[in-house]
Amino acid sequence: MTILINGKKNTQTSALDRGLLYGQSVFETIAISEGRACLLGLHINRLRRGCGVLGIPMDTRILLDEIESIISNQDKAVLRVTLSMGVGGRGYLNPRSPQSTRILSLHDYPNHPSSNWLEGITLGVAEIRLPHQPALAGLKHGNRLEQVIARSQWQPGWHEALLLDQQGSVIEATQSNVFMVNDGQLITPSLDFAGVAGVAREYLMSQAHKFGLSVKIMPLSTNLIEAADEVFLSNSVIGLWPVKKLNTRLYTDHEISHKLLKLMIKNEVIPHYKT
Amino acid sequence: MTILINGKKNTQTSALDRGLLYGQSVFETIAISEGRACLLGLHINRLRRGCGVLGIPMDTRILLDEIESIISNQDKAVLRVTLSMGVGGRGYLNPRSPQSTRILSLHDYPNHPSSNWLEGITLGVAEIRLPHQPALAGLKHGNRLEQVIARSQWQPGWHEALLLDQQGSVIEATQSNVFMVNDGQLITPSLDFAGVAGVAREYLMSQAHKFGLSVKIMPLSTNLIEAADEVFLSNSVIGLWPVKKLNTRLYTDHEISHKLLKLMIKNEVIPHYKT
Numbered sequence: 134m135t136i137l138i139n140g141k142k143n144t145q146t147s148a149l150d151r152g153l154l155y156g157q158s159v160f161e162t163i164a165i166s167e168g169r170a171c172l173l174g175l176h177i178n179r180l181r182r183g184c185g186v187l188g189i190p191m192d193t194r195i196l197l198d199e200i201e202s203i204i205s206n207q208d209k210a211v212l213r214v215t216l217s218m219g220v221g222g223r224g225y226l227n228p229r230s231p232q233s234t235r236i237l238s239l240h241d242y243p244n245h246p247s248s249n250w251l252e253g254i255t256l257g258v259a260e261i262r263l264p265h266q267p268a269l270a271g272l273k274h275g276n277r278l279e280q281v282i283a284r285s286q287w288q289p290g291w292h293e294a295l296l297l298d299q300q301g302s303v304i305e306a307t308q309s310n311v312f313m314v315n316d317g318q319l320i321t322p323s324l325d326f327a328g329v330a331g332v333a334r335e336y337l338m339s340q341a342h343k344f345g346l347s348v349k350i351m352p353l354s355t356n357l358i359e360a361a362d363e364v365f366l367s368n369s370v371i372g373l374w375p376v377k378k379l380n381t382r383l384y385t386d387h388e389i390s391h392k393l394l395k396l397m398i399k400n401e402v403i404p405h406y407k408t
Numbered sequence: 409m410t411i412l413i414n415g416k417k418n419t420q421t422s423a424l425d426r427g428l429l430y431g432q433s434v435f436e437t438i439a440i441s442e443g444r445a446c447l448l449g450l451h452i453n454r455l456r457r458g459c460g461v462l463g464i465p466m467d468t469r470i471l472l473d474e475i476e477s478i479i480s481n482q483d484k485a486v487l488r489v490t491l492s493m494g495v496g497g498r499g500y501l502n503p504r505s506p507q508s509t510r511i512l513s514l515h516d517y518p519n520h521p522s523s524n525w526l527e528g529i530t531l532g533v534a535e536i537r538l539p540h541q542p543a544l545a546g547l548k549h550g551n552r553l554e555q556v557i558a559r560s561q562w563q564p565g566w567h568e569a570l571l572l573d574q575q576g577s578v579i580e581a582t583q584s585n586v587f588m589v590n591d592g593q594l595i596t597p598s599l600d601f602a603g604v605a606g607v608a609r610e611y612l613m614s615q616a617h618k619f620g621l622s623v624k625i626m627p628l629s630t631n632l633i634e635a636a637d638e639v640f641l642s643n644s645v646i647g648l649w650p651v652k653k654l655n656t657r658l659y660t661d662h663e664i665s666h667k668l669l670k671l672m673i674k675n676e677v678i679p680h681y682k683t
């Protein structure tokens with residue numbers, strides 16, 4: 134595996150990095166296809182928003198150069214980009230002149246069966262609930278214990294699990310966003326209080342009109358999702374997986390899901406799922 | 409500064425440690441006084457609880473040996489002990505056979521003026537609110553963005569800042585727990601939904617009866633705290649600071665606070681604040 138830390142091949146970083154001490158970091162998981170970083174502009178925008186909220190300095194030009202260098206000649210891979218606050222003193226006080234740490238690591242593209250895209254996946258519901266934190270909602274920051282715990286709660290046969298908030302509203306899934314399709318509407322929950330605003334979610338919302346779909350953001354319960362015509366999950370590595378099963382509900386209609394998936398592949402915003 | 413990583417002098421750790429990737433770690437900040445780790449049993453207990461929840465393996469005997477070795481000959485210092493989940497693959501899934509990382513770093517004891525203990529400190533109220541997360545409440549885990557943001561919101565003249573939950577109840581302060589004294593009662597908020605259950609808080613609650621104080625856990629508003637006879641903050645590095653000012657309220661009575669502080673010093677659970 135290749136890792137670049139502040140532009141140099143390395144595997145180690147400071148034990149006093151505030152990314153490690155407090156999770157003071159933001160990160161992106163970027164699909165690499167034929168030497169290109171997919172949806173790079175959206176990833177960079179989200180990094181910039183997160184760095185602004187967390188006070189992490191970000192030099193976009195240097196970062197883009199490093200991304201270009203690490204992904205060249207990569208046919209199909211996943212790049213994780215982490216920007217952390219870097220080394221500071223003990224205690225929560227930010228350093229006066231922070232020097233952020235850039236960590237780029239290149240990973241194999243995950244080996245999911247093509248049936249996940251074609252026939253859909255089985256969705257469960259995680260036991261842990263997401264808290265409301267409007268100051269951090271939407272960002273992909275380094276405080277991800279809820280997702281780690283949710284992942285450990287997946288049951289055999291599940292490919293993903295919904296995450297609800299403390300009030301029982303559906304927010305997202307462990308590592309993807311959730312959409313339902315009903316009567317020509319593409320519906321997804323608000324991420325103003327919890328959840329990660331995925332770049333694939335953002336892309337799909339911007340493209341929905343091409344299929345005559347209007348986009349609606351509204352609170353979703355598991356009951357509403359069970360009653361939907363179609364349900365799918367999105368993230369920037371897989372693109373989009375239709376859901377074939379949630380609890381006892383079986384979904385057989387994936388028409389819109391597959392139209393959107395084909396668009397993503399045609400527009401090269403994700404690698405093709407066929408190896 | 410001395411840093412031990414898994415028992416060896418080192419300053420670097422893996423860039424793929426899940427402590428850095430997701431904040432999957434727990435930590436303790438331990439006062440060192442005359443070669444002893446103060447309140448060590450309570451710190452170890454909290455580490456053990458946190459490791460249990462986060463799935464981090466913990467070998468107490470090895471950890472205690474390493475603590476003993478790093479603090480020997482230290483007259484007055486602060487030791488941070490971090491236990492992280494160690495290196496795993498990309499993604500939230502825990503490694504099958506996790507190898508935790510132990511990071512021990514020794515820091516100078518902070519240089520606070522003795523007036524903080526004797527005359528008390530000025531307390532503000534942070535703007536950011538704490539979310540409710542019963543699955544993690546009480547633990548000192550590595551997801552500490554709220555505290556980092558709260559610390560950045562301290563205004564000039566503040567020595568600490570209260571943290572409220574989304575409903576406006578007082579939970580704790582940025583890096584300490586909060587107590588009020590009223591009519592022979594020592595009152596502190598519940599930490600079942602948010603906050604860090606400090607070891608100094610635990611110690612003080614166990615000692616209160618020595619001064620005829622009963623201990624009560626109940627929801628506290630800033631109004632209630634302003635109306636209290638005495639208010640103080642606790643953590644394991646400073647022990648206890650009386651509060652002399654919150655908003656427009658000035659507190660002149662620190663009798664109980666100073667009795668408890670003297671007990672902590674007498675029982676050697678904190679270093680003496682005089683240098």
